Amino acid sequence: MSAAIEMRDVSRIYTVGDTEVRALDGISLSIEEHSFTAIMGPSGSGKSTLMSLIGCLDVPTSGTILIDGEDTSGLDDNELAYIRNRKIGFVFQHFSLLPKLDALDNAALPLLYAGVPLRERRRRAEAMLERVGLKDRMKHRPSELSGGQKQRVAIARALVNNPSILLADEPTGALDSATGHDVMDLFHALNDEGHTIVFVTHDAGLASECSRIIPIKDGKVADDGT
Numbered sequence: 001m002s003a004a005i006e007m008r009d010v011s012r013i014y015t016v017g018d019t020e021v022r023a024l025d026g027i028s029l030s031i032e033e034h035s036f037t038a039i040m041g042p043s044g045s046g047k048s049t050l051m052s053l054i055g056c057l058d059v060p061t062s063g064t065i066l067i068d069g070e071d072t073s074g075l076d077d078n079e080l081a082y083i084r085n086r087k088i089g090f091v092f093q094h095f096s097l098l099p100k101l102d103a104l105d106n107a108a109l110p111l112l113y114a115g116v117p118l119r120e121r122r123r124r125a126e127a128m129l130e131r132v133g134l135k136d137r138m139k140h141r142p143s144e145l146s147g148g149q150k151q152r153v154a155i156a157r158a159l160v161n162n163p164s165i166l167l168a169d170e171p172t173g174a175l176d177s178a179t180g181h182d183v184m185d186l187f188h189a190l191n192d193e194g195h196t197i198v199f200v201t202h203d204a205g206l207a208s209e210c211s212r213i214i215p216i217k218d219g220k221v222a223d224d225g226t
């Protein structure tokens with residue numbers, strides 16, 4: 001099996017005024033294709049920073065990241081956006097849906113950016129909303145949906161381009177535990193269909209359902225069990 005994601009000695013230093021924050025400090029790791037991985041660690045340990053880098057939303061200060069074997073070092077914003085659009089879906093804790101668009105248009109948004117024609121956008125977004133169990137909520141705006149339904153719209157949006165990798169930063173953090181479990185069940189089903197899934201959680205119970213847990217502490221991969 002080849003690696004979906006590979007990080008080699010990756011650091012990310014934020015500069016605020018004259019202070020440097022070493023959010024990630026020489027991380028090396030490899031995540032296999034079709035795997036289901038949980039990232040865990042204390043607040044401020046660098047988990048969201050790590051996810052942004054894997055998701056090509058940000059670039060490392062030093063080190064190398066390969067997505068599907070493709071080296072992302074030195075790529076410009078357009079080239080990173082191209083990789084993101086083809087290979088990566090991103091789900092956030094607070095859904096990040098556009099309030100004025102209904103579920104269908106929210107889910108279709110990445111296809112608009114990718115230049116897909118309207119009819120095809122609608123067809124694919126409909127199929128994806130049906131896949132996440134929201135066939136009867138296509139015309140609802142975010143304010144007319146429950147938290148779990150909003151997160152499923154966000155998952156449909158993340159998957160509408162059929163990316164191989166699904167990244168989720170505390171996707172169940174804003175949900176009650178039953179709804180959180182529904183989202184996990186959906187992730188398991190997507191993983192069974194072949195998607196590589198990486199998600200951040202503070203919930204040890206949810207993490208224990210994954211094939212692997214990567215513990216992060218002080219911007220480093222911590223030893224297992226710490």
Ligand SMILES: Nc1ncnc2c1ncn2[C@@H]1O[C@H](COP(=O)(O)OP(=O)(O)OP(=O)(O)O)[C@@H](O)[C@H]1O
Nearest residue numbers: 014015016021023042043044045046047048049050
């Ligand atoms: N844009 C930024 N500018 C400066 N410092 C930042 C920035 N983003 C994050 N940091 C700092 O980097 C460190 C890691 O932050 P990060 O958001 O990755 O943590 P986290 O593990 O996701 O925490 P949480 O569990 O609270 O979400 C923190 O010390 C944070 O203050």
Ligand SMILES: [Mg+2]
Nearest residue numbers: 047048049169
């Ligand atoms: Mg975070």
